Amino acid sequence: MPTAERTASRRKPSPKIANQWLRQILSLLYRRRSLSRIEIVETTGLNAASASHALRYLLNRGLLLRSADRNQITFRDREVFTLNAEAGYFVAIDLEGDRLRFGLTNLLGDIRCRWEECLEYGQPFAPKKVVEGIDRVTRDLDSTQLGRVLAVGVSFPGLLDAEGCLSAVNLGWTKVPLLAALRQEFPWPVFFERDKETCIHAENWLGAAQNCRNALFLIAEGGIGMGMLEGGKQLLGARGFSGEIGHCKFIPGAEDLCNCGQRGCLEAIASSPNIIRQYAERTGAAPAELHFADVLERARRGDAIALSVFERAGRAIGSALSTAISLLDPEIVILGGDLILAEDIMLPIIWDQIRLMTRPRSLEVVQIVVSRLGFDIRLKGAASLAFQYMLEAPELVQRLCAPARDAAPALDRRPGPRAMRER
Amino acid sequence: MPTAERTASRRKPSPKIANQWLRQILSLLYRRRSLSRIEIVETTGLNAASASHALRYLLNRGLLLRSADRNQITFRDREVFTLNAEAGYFVAIDLEGDRLRFGLTNLLGDIRCRWEECLEYGQPFAPKKVVEGIDRVTRDLDSTQLGRVLAVGVSFPGLLDAEGCLSAVNLGWTKVPLLAALRQEFPWPVFFERDKETCIHAENWLGAAQNCRNALFLIAEGGIGMGMLEGGKQLLGARGFSGEIGHCKFIPGAEDLCNCGQRGCLEAIASSPNIIRQYAERTGAAPAELHFADVLERARRGDAIALSVFERAGRAIGSALSTAISLLDPEIVILGGDLILAEDIMLPIIWDQIRLMTRPRSLEVVQIVVSRLGFDIRLKGAASLAFQYMLEAPELVQRLCAPARDAAPALDRRPGPRAMRER
Numbered sequence: 001m002p003t004a005e006r007t008a009s010r011r012k013p014s015p016k017i018a019n020q021w022l023r024q025i026l027s028l029l030y031r032r033r034s035l036s037r038i039e040i041v042e043t044t045g046l047n048a049a050s051a052s053h054a055l056r057y058l059l060n061r062g063l064l065l066r067s068a069d070r071n072q073i074t075f076r077d078r079e080v081f082t083l084n085a086e087a088g089y090f091v092a093i094d095l096e097g098d099r100l101r102f103g104l105t106n107l108l109g110d111i112r113c114r115w116e117e118c119l120e121y122g123q124p125f126a127p128k129k130v131v132e133g134i135d136r137v138t139r140d141l142d143s144t145q146l147g148r149v150l151a152v153g154v155s156f157p158g159l160l161d162a163e164g165c166l167s168a169v170n171l172g173w174t175k176v177p178l179l180a181a182l183r184q185e186f187p188w189p190v191f192f193e194r195d196k197e198t199c200i201h202a203e204n205w206l207g208a209a210q211n212c213r214n215a216l217f218l219i220a221e222g223g224i225g226m227g228m229l230e231g232g233k234q235l236l237g238a239r240g241f242s243g244e245i246g247h248c249k250f251i252p253g254a255e256d257l258c259n260c261g262q263r264g265c266l267e268a269i270a271s272s273p274n275i276i277r278q279y280a281e282r283t284g285a286a287p288a289e290l291h292f293a294d295v296l297e298r299a300r301r302g303d304a305i306a307l308s309v310f311e312r313a314g315r316a317i318g319s320a321l322s323t324a325i326s327l328l329d330p331e332i333v334i335l336g337g338d339l340i341l342a343e344d345i346m347l348p349i350i351w352d353q354i355r356l357m358t359r360p361r362s363l364e365v366v367q368i369v370v371s372r373l374g375f376d377i378r379l380k381g382a383a384s385l386a387f388q389y390m391l392e393a394p395e396l397v398q399r400l401c402a403p404a405r406d407a408a409p410a411l412d413r414r415p416g417p418r419a420m421r422e423r
Numbered sequence: 424m425p426t427a428e429r430t431a432s433r434r435k436p437s438p439k440i441a442n443q444w445l446r447q448i449l450s451l452l453y454r455r456r457s458l459s460r461i462e463i464v465e466t467t468g469l470n471a472a473s474a475s476h477a478l479r480y481l482l483n484r485g486l487l488l489r490s491a492d493r494n495q496i497t498f499r500d501r502e503v504f505t506l507n508a509e510a511g512y513f514v515a516i517d518l519e520g521d522r523l524r525f526g527l528t529n530l531l532g533d534i535r536c537r538w539e540e541c542l543e544y545g546q547p548f549a550p551k552k553v554v555e556g557i558d559r560v561t562r563d564l565d566s567t568q569l570g571r572v573l574a575v576g577v578s579f580p581g582l583l584d585a586e587g588c589l590s591a592v593n594l595g596w597t598k599v600p601l602l603a604a605l606r607q608e609f610p611w612p613v614f615f616e617r618d619k620e621t622c623i624h625a626e627n628w629l630g631a632a633q634n635c636r637n638a639l640f641l642i643a644e645g646g647i648g649m650g651m652l653e654g655g656k657q658l659l660g661a662r663g664f665s666g667e668i669g670h671c672k673f674i675p676g677a678e679d680l681c682n683c684g685q686r687g688c689l690e691a692i693a694s695s696p697n698i699i700r701q702y703a704e705r706t707g708a709a710p711a712e713l714h715f716a717d718v719l720e721r722a723r724r725g726d727a728i729a730l731s732v733f734e735r736a737g738r739a740i741g742s743a744l745s746t747a748i749s750l751l752d753p754e755i756v757i758l759g760g761d762l763i764l765a766e767d768i769m770l771p772i773i774w775d776q777i778r779l780m781t782r783p784r785s786l787e788v789v790q791i792v793v794s795r796l797g798f799d800i801r802l803k804g805a806a807s808l809a810f811q812y813m814l815e816a817p818e819l820v821q822r823l824c825a826p827a828r829d830a831a832p833a834l835d836r837r838p839g840p841r842a843m844r845e846r
């Protein structure tokens with residue numbers, strides 16, 4: 001399109017301003033997917049000429065698609081702009097759970113390629129397997145597509161230090177220099193986020209919290225944690241240690257020993273391994289031979305011991321949510337992890353406990369739902385995170401818009417609480 | 424200063440841009456009080472010429488004071504700019520407690536004039552007394568000073584609806600049209616904020632949370648509530664109902680009846696009237712004849728019943744704070760209300776309970792202190808709030824900078840959760 005190209009270059013505004021316009025429009029379409037020209041102008045607050053210029057630029061670069069849509073009230077055709085899903089890709093990595101996941105997602109969060117690696121119980125996971133996982137999900141891309149890979153998003157458990165070294169119990173890792181390893185092997189910027197945060201990112205982008213600005217995500221599987229969104233922003237705390245609800249006590253006097261060394265933590269009562277442990281202790285079964293799904297199945301068949309273990313766990317989770325709802329006044333609470341499997345058994349107990357414990361005024365609007373994003377939730381969250389951070393970095397927006405994208409900048413950052421706060 | 428004035432008018436930029444520069448500089452000085460020219464340029468990100476222009480404008484209007492300060496390293500003099508405390512005034516109103524307070528504060532939050540009105544127990548408070556209170560604190564101002572009154576900030580208990588009607592149990596009010604009454608009598612814009620929020624505003628402006636971006640404020644007196652700051656912004660929740668920690672349950676099975684109709688709420692165990700009630704129930708004393716200070720004094724003298732009542736209240740508050748700290752990872756927790764009086768008795772119990780209940784990692788950095796802002800905390804918070812909202816409204820910044828300020832705009836707004844979020 002030589003004409004359009006010429007027009008674009010003749011009217012080219014100063015790079016700094018133009019970058020800001022592009023970011024505003026891309027950020028809006030990241031969230032809303034598809035919008036008319038008027039909606040874009042109104043929502044971004046750009047003037048019509050700037051918006052037109054930026055839209056033309058993005059169309060020419062293949063980042064947007066344009067279609068016509070008839071307004072049902074005025075019967076006039078209007079232009080609708082949609083993000084071109086395949087204009088860019090993210091590598092998403094989920095290091096939590098007993099099965100590590102690697103994915104390649106497009107700009108709409110659809111997973112285009114996937115690879116999984118099982119953790120062997122008690123065996124440390126070799127860090128080079130992460131590099132291998134990324135290789136697996138990108139190896140079938142041709143050079144054009146490879147040039148469109150924009151960034152890597154990593155959902156991590158445990159603690160990441162300022163140098164990008166990760167310590168995580170489930171991986172058997174102590175200060176493994178993951179960032180350095182990825183930086184050495186791949187040209188893409190890498191963004192890290194804690195697992196609880198990637199879940200709420202995913203729900204906010206593609207799930208139940210899409211139109212919410214105040215949401216909570218409670219994840220209960222190997223551990224228990226909470227991701228929190230207020231006014232559309234994550235609550236990370238002063239050091240990024242927020243959401244530690246798994247180590248609060250809601251059943252006083254409970255003697256259940258937690259991984260953290262304390263007794264009676266929510267996690268020691270309601271996490272999946274502890275549900276198995278309690279059932280095994282009371283029935284004399286060997287915990288190593290039981291799965292969460294077995295205990296759940298027995299509860300469904302009316303096994304009184306299994307039911308009472310779930311009852312205790314559900315009451316503890318309900319008490320925790322009651323406190324979080326009273327404190328934070330969310331619109332929605334989303335339950336994830338193994339609570340998704342146990343929805344039929346746990347949700348009624350959780351709701352009952354919440355109603356028992358909470359002032360009715362605090363419950364007037366809040367919804368409690370189970371996540372529908374499935375096992376890919378953290379992959380999608382990691383991609384969402386990478387997309388968001390990319391939109392905040394002018395040099396990465398430039399890269400996204402560059403016609404040839406074989407060279408990649410060497411930019412790495414771990415979005416710590418400071419970076420998040422500066423958004 | 425005719426020369427300076429001429430210079431200012433010759434270089435006058437477009438009003439919109441200039442207003443933004445003024446707001447940036449005033450917002451910075453609101454928070455930091457006094458800064459050098461270089462610090463202002465660096466922190467606002469303005470270019471040196473814009474900053475100079477705006478500083479000259481503000482100096483000419485009498486809003487800033489300039490002084491010289493010798494840098495102790497380079498031994499060079501540098502210009503220091505300070506907010507002129509008396510360049511503007513706020514009317515601050517605190518409708519909580521058994522003594523309603525009215526104050527006139529300057530731009531630094533110093534209270535220049537004050538008026539108090541006692542509530543008669545069980546008697547509704549006449550709304551016109553609020554008008555009278557404002558009259559009392561502004562009646563001694565001359566016309567120039569009166570022209571410098573910028574806004575009214577109101578710290579309110581209870582519920583304020585969208586029309587500005589207030590319902591508050593302690594005032595005996597149901598849907599009293601307070602905003603309309605103030606609007607009819609006074610020319611100033613009126614800003615409302617819940618009492619928990621004004622407390623944390625005050626601490627963030629003038630108190631223990633001055634340099635903090637993540638802070639909690641627990642107030643325990645007639646009721647118990649929590650104000651929360653994350654990343655420098657208040658957490659208000661989806662409907663502005665956040666911080667309801669007083670109605671969470673931390674002592675399971677507790678039968679104490681709360682004002683909200685539920686049993687076992689934190690407020691029913693640890694608020695001042697309930698501390699008196701528990702002491703009276705166990706000693707057979709008449710609660711009407713006891714004050715909080717009496718029970719406290721008896722505890723100090725070693726009265727076992729008084730001590731055990733404080734022990735129970737302190738444990739409940741400690742459990743509540745443990746959960747809030749684990750969830751929100753604050754830098755500081757500030758205790759206010761009657762906890763200030765009871766610091767010697769309560770703080771050790773609260774700390775002990777927090778240590779018992781919380782994962783050590785969550786406690787690594789957090790400080791727990793008692794508020795030092797005294798009884799004026801909500802007045803100062805209301806003034807802080809009025810100042811902040813004023814700085815966000817271009818027309819009010821214009822008014823602050825106007826040389827003659829006898830006419831006032833008719834602008835009223837209640838900063839609900841939406842308005843707060845849009846900051």
